[in-house]
Amino acid sequence: MSSNSFYDRDIVSIKDFTKDDLEFIFDATDKVSKLRPAERSELGKGRTLGYIFYEPSTRTRMSFEAAMASLGGSSIGISDLKSSSVEKGESLADTIRIIDLYSDVIVLRHPLDGSSRFAAELSQNPIINAGSGSEEHPTQALLDLYTILKEKKKIDGLSIAIVGDLKYGRTVYSLLYALTNYDVDLHLVSPPSLAVRKESIYEVQGKLRIKEHSELADGVLSDADVIYVTRIQRERFPDLQEYEKVRGTYTIDENTLAKAKPDVAVMHPLPRVDEISQNIDHTKNAIYFKQASYGKELRAALLALMLNESLPG
Amino acid sequence: MSSNSFYDRDIVSIKDFTKDDLEFIFDATDKVSKLRPAERSELGKGRTLGYIFYEPSTRTRMSFEAAMASLGGSSIGISDLKSSSVEKGESLADTIRIIDLYSDVIVLRHPLDGSSRFAAELSQNPIINAGSGSEEHPTQALLDLYTILKEKKKIDGLSIAIVGDLKYGRTVYSLLYALTNYDVDLHLVSPPSLAVRKESIYEVQGKLRIKEHSELADGVLSDADVIYVTRIQRERFPDLQEYEKVRGTYTIDENTLAKAKPDVAVMHPLPRVDEISQNIDHTKNAIYFKQASYGKELRAALLALMLNESLPG
Amino acid sequence: MSSNSFYDRDIVSIKDFTKDDLEFIFDATDKVSKLRPAERSELGKGRTLGYIFYEPSTRTRMSFEAAMASLGGSSIGISDLKSSSVEKGESLADTIRIIDLYSDVIVLRHPLDGSSRFAAELSQNPIINAGSGSEEHPTQALLDLYTILKEKKKIDGLSIAIVGDLKYGRTVYSLLYALTNYDVDLHLVSPPSLAVRKESIYEVQGKLRIKEHSELADGVLSDADVIYVTRIQRERFPDLQEYEKVRGTYTIDENTLAKAKPDVAVMHPLPRVDEISQNIDHTKNAIYFKQASYGKELRAALLALMLNESLPG
Numbered sequence: 001m002s003s004n005s006f007y008d009r010d011i012v013s014i015k016d017f018t019k020d021d022l023e024f025i026f027d028a029t030d031k032v033s034k035l036r037p038a039e040r041s042e043l044g045k046g047r048t049l050g051y052i053f054y055e056p057s058t059r060t061r062m063s064f065e066a067a068m069a070s071l072g073g074s075s076i077g078i079s080d081l082k083s084s085s086v087e088k089g090e091s092l093a094d095t096i097r098i099i100d101l102y103s104d105v106i107v108l109r110h111p112l113d114g115s116s117r118f119a120a121e122l123s124q125n126p127i128i129n130a131g132s133g134s135e136e137h138p139t140q141a142l143l144d145l146y147t148i149l150k151e152k153k154k155i156d157g158l159s160i161a162i163v164g165d166l167k168y169g170r171t172v173y174s175l176l177y178a179l180t181n182y183d184v185d186l187h188l189v190s191p192p193s194l195a196v197r198k199e200s201i202y203e204v205q206g207k208l209r210i211k212e213h214s215e216l217a218d219g220v221l222s223d224a225d226v227i228y229v230t231r232i233q234r235e236r237f238p239d240l241q242e243y244e245k246v247r248g249t250y251t252i253d254e255n256t257l258a259k260a261k262p263d264v265a266v267m268h269p270l271p272r273v274d275e276i277s278q279n280i281d282h283t284k285n286a287i288y289f290k291q292a293s294y295g296k297e298l299r300a301a302l303l304a305l306m307l308n309e310s311l312p313g
Numbered sequence: 314m315s316s317n318s319f320y321d322r323d324i325v326s327i328k329d330f331t332k333d334d335l336e337f338i339f340d341a342t343d344k345v346s347k348l349r350p351a352e353r354s355e356l357g358k359g360r361t362l363g364y365i366f367y368e369p370s371t372r373t374r375m376s377f378e379a380a381m382a383s384l385g386g387s388s389i390g391i392s393d394l395k396s397s398s399v400e401k402g403e404s405l406a407d408t409i410r411i412i413d414l415y416s417d418v419i420v421l422r423h424p425l426d427g428s429s430r431f432a433a434e435l436s437q438n439p440i441i442n443a444g445s446g447s448e449e450h451p452t453q454a455l456l457d458l459y460t461i462l463k464e465k466k467k468i469d470g471l472s473i474a475i476v477g478d479l480k481y482g483r484t485v486y487s488l489l490y491a492l493t494n495y496d497v498d499l500h501l502v503s504p505p506s507l508a509v510r511k512e513s514i515y516e517v518q519g520k521l522r523i524k525e526h527s528e529l530a531d532g533v534l535s536d537a538d539v540i541y542v543t544r545i546q547r548e549r550f551p552d553l554q555e556y557e558k559v560r561g562t563y564t565i566d567e568n569t570l571a572k573a574k575p576d577v578a579v580m581h582p583l584p585r586v587d588e589i590s591q592n593i594d595h596t597k598n599a600i601y602f603k604q605a606s607y608g609k610e611l612r613a614a615l616l617a618l619m620l621n622e623s624l625p626g
Numbered sequence: 627m628s629s630n631s632f633y634d635r636d637i638v639s640i641k642d643f644t645k646d647d648l649e650f651i652f653d654a655t656d657k658v659s660k661l662r663p664a665e666r667s668e669l670g671k672g673r674t675l676g677y678i679f680y681e682p683s684t685r686t687r688m689s690f691e692a693a694m695a696s697l698g699g700s701s702i703g704i705s706d707l708k709s710s711s712v713e714k715g716e717s718l719a720d721t722i723r724i725i726d727l728y729s730d731v732i733v734l735r736h737p738l739d740g741s742s743r744f745a746a747e748l749s750q751n752p753i754i755n756a757g758s759g760s761e762e763h764p765t766q767a768l769l770d771l772y773t774i775l776k777e778k779k780k781i782d783g784l785s786i787a788i789v790g791d792l793k794y795g796r797t798v799y800s801l802l803y804a805l806t807n808y809d810v811d812l813h814l815v816s817p818p819s820l821a822v823r824k825e826s827i828y829e830v831q832g833k834l835r836i837k838e839h840s841e842l843a844d845g846v847l848s849d850a851d852v853i854y855v856t857r858i859q860r861e862r863f864p865d866l867q868e869y870e871k872v873r874g875t876y877t878i879d880e881n882t883l884a885k886a887k888p889d890v891a892v893m894h895p896l897p898r899v900d901e902i903s904q905n906i907d908h909t910k911n912a913i914y915f916k917q918a919s920y921g922k923e924l925r926a927a928l929l930a931l932m933l934n935e936s937l938p939g
Contacts, residue, residue, distance in 0.1 A: 045667070046663045046664075046666075046667045046695075046696070046698070048692055048695050048696070050688070050692075074695040074700070076688050076691040076692055076695065076701075077688070078684055078688075089897070089899045090896075090897035090898070090899070091904075093904070094896065094897060094898065095684075095897075097915050098684075098685055098688075098896065098915070098918055099688070101915065101918050101919040101922060102688050102689060102691075102692035102922055103692065
């Protein structure tokens with residue numbers, strides 16, 4: 001294995017990753033996944049992950065805790081801000097500094113852009129951004145790419161449709177930036193009011209072949225190798241009728257699959273509400289639960305890289 | 314030790330257990346309790362318990378966490394549904410599927426009957442029902458029986474009084490069904506409005522010798538080897554005076570003990586409010602704290618059986 | 627190392643500690659801090675810390691969890707009383723008895739004076755008072771003294787200023803009592819309405835040379851080797867203008883440091899709001915984060931002493 005540049009390194013933005021970095025992490029994930037439990041549980045032994053979630057999270061928090069436990073380490077932290085010192089008016093800086101003293105790696109979710117970069121500058125130990133503001137959720141993008149790679153055996157040359165609320169979901173932006181490292185065709189499918197923000201389109205233009213759509217048209221379905229679905233939140237629509245129409249049009253179900261490539265992979269960062277019908281859960285196309293499982297493995301590998309100068313094997 | 318049929322098996326309903334199953338679990342609990350810490354902490358090493366409590370719990374959650382820790386394993390989960398994805402409208406099915414990916418055994422409490430059966434069908438890993446709807450809490454019934462066995466050296470031939478709110482407590486129903494495997498005399502003591510539901514009486518009739526009482530009469534006290542007390546909740550009474558009367562009549566104190574067999578065992582699933590006077594806590598008859606302690610041991614044994622093909626020794 | 631009198635001993639009040647006890651603990655903290663991780667993680671292996679916080683806490687809870695994890699042990703507990711049996715009306719006594727069954731050492735925070743003493747009488751396992759009522763927080767006082775000792779190389783002969791709300795903070799009282807074991811000059815600086823309670827002054831009088839001040843005067847600043855700052859809460863002031871005035875006067879910033887001894891040590895139990903300017907965080911005088919770090923080490927040593935008859939080395 002080549003030199004581990006992730007040892008003691010912060011994971012703040014997906015934009016900080018080169019293609020080599022991505023491939024290095026994907027290789028490490030393969031490697032960690034194959035370790036015998038006894039070997040794997042040495043990689044985080046006696047180490048502590050400290051987490052701070054200023055916004056609610058179940059899946060991301062548990063995924064990191066499970067990943068850390070699989071490495072033999074433990075987790076402590078704050079997820080219920082009601083019963084914490086934050087209520088006493090403590091600054092983010094002080095909270096970070098303290099958790100930095102109590103742990104070996106910090107996982108942070110915060111509603112403000114730049115919060116993780118700020119935390120990384122303050123802390124001695126490495127920071128993992130588990131969601132900051134509206135644009136960054138780098139480990140989600142990493143696990144999304146890793147899932148595509150494992151399921152489609154490649155990323156280059158694929159056609160990928162991203163569907164749903166593309167304006168407000170940070171998952172979408174992180175994935176978009178991550179994909180600029182690859183040669184892909186992208187279909188962005190959303191109601192016009194929930195389209196990807198213009199400045200982000202400008203930023204990735206030239207690196208990706210992008211087509212924007214306001215409907216999940218047959219042409220998109222027949223072209224896509226991957227359909228990546230995101231949640232559409234009712235609160236985003238001033239008009240409930242408009243919401244109901246969009247919701248109906250975008251739902252992925254048996255009819256959608258019938259118009260798609262036979263081996264199309266349907267992904268979702270979860271939790272889903274009804275963007276994907278449960279009727280397709282049993283199909284080979286539905287890989288959203290596998291995606292969550294890859295997420296635990298990828299995060300375990302990332303923690304192992306950050307906590308160890310080199311991995312065994 | 315005979316073959317372990319609990320390896321990778323769900324614990325959904327006390328009705329699924331044969332008498333052989335019960336005795337197998339009680340033997341395993343004896344065995345696990347006697348293991349040296351170093352041996353015991355190998356049984357769950359590197360394994361993760363995932364818990365989901367849709368209803369509040371302290372004791373049951375902590376008992377499972379302590380049991381898992383004693384086996385060398387760790388626990389992750391959701392007990393505060395306010396800060397979880399459930400708030401985002403995620404279905405029980407999806408929540409189960411995800412926690413299934415992050416853990417090796419799942420502990421679930423949910424207000425609906427059938428929730429654990431449903432979860433068991435979805436998950437790859439084994440499920441433990443930690444309370445579903447109004448009728449099932451199988452590990453509570455197991456620990457209740459184990460407590461009786463350890464303290465009275467037998468279950469067959471005993472006279473057992475169950476006292477309090479027998480209508481709404483799932484503990485009572487699980488215990489009732491568990492006892493049908495034994496030859497016991499049962500006194501059910503409750504205000505008429507809080508009696509055991511008729512359909513459950515019909516179900517266990519013929520397997521148990523049951524007498525129903527509306528008062529904790531002297532005849533019951535002088536006959537019982539075990540008095541199992543449950544909490545009476547004020548909210549169940551439309552008339553507060555009626556509540557106060559019932560509460561007074563049913564309280565177990567020194568006067569109650571004076572009329573009971575000298576070696577009567579007083580049990581309670583806890584938490585108690587004032588159904589049992591603190592004045593009798595120091596007596597040899599008060600075994601409700603021992604009961605909680607046996608609970609941790611029994612749950613540790615159950616987890617060890619579910620996670621290992623065979624136990625050492 | 628001399629005989630460990632802390633094995634299985636409760637930590638209830640700082641008043642229970644002799645000077646020998648304090649020095650024994652400080653030596654043990656030095657020793658545990660220097661252990662190799664592999665040795666250190668044997669000291670709590672397979673042991674469980676049970677915590678109960680009836681009042682909110684982030685730092686103290688996480689500090690104990692991190693300390694226990696560094697010894698190889700695990701933590702379970704209750705910090706969110708909304709989702710616990712306490713809501714069902716369970717008494718403190720029963721809650722203590724139960725957590726006693728599930729763990730090897732108990733950490734308790736409770737709003738009432740005497741709660742920890744009461745808990746210690748009930749529990750088989752040792753109790754650590756993590757804050758009870760308005761006067762006791764013994765491990766905070768221990769870590770405060772340890773911090774002074776590490777940073778100033780001595781305690782005897784120092785001049786210490788304690789500044790802020792001295793009436794309501796239990797940290798202040800525990801520190802005051804702890805300091806009676808040493809030969810120190812004490813400046814108590816607070817608005818008159820937030821002065822140390824008279825009965826406590828009487829109690830420590832004769833053991834400490836105390837001067838009370840209503841302002842952080844130049845004479846105090848030029849004399850103090852340590853300035854210990856506490857939070858002033860707005861809610862304590864009937865008059866907001868009075869609060870603003872006090873807040874301004876007591877803030878520790880560059881101007882304050884300019885009038886103080888060059889090597890003055892500025893301490894704070896944290897969380898701070900704006901009693902100490904962030905502008906001095908980078909100075910060598912600001913030792914409040916080191917203090918939090920020493921806190922984890924001291925608590926780890928204390929747990930190691932309570933859980934083991936003797937320490938290695």
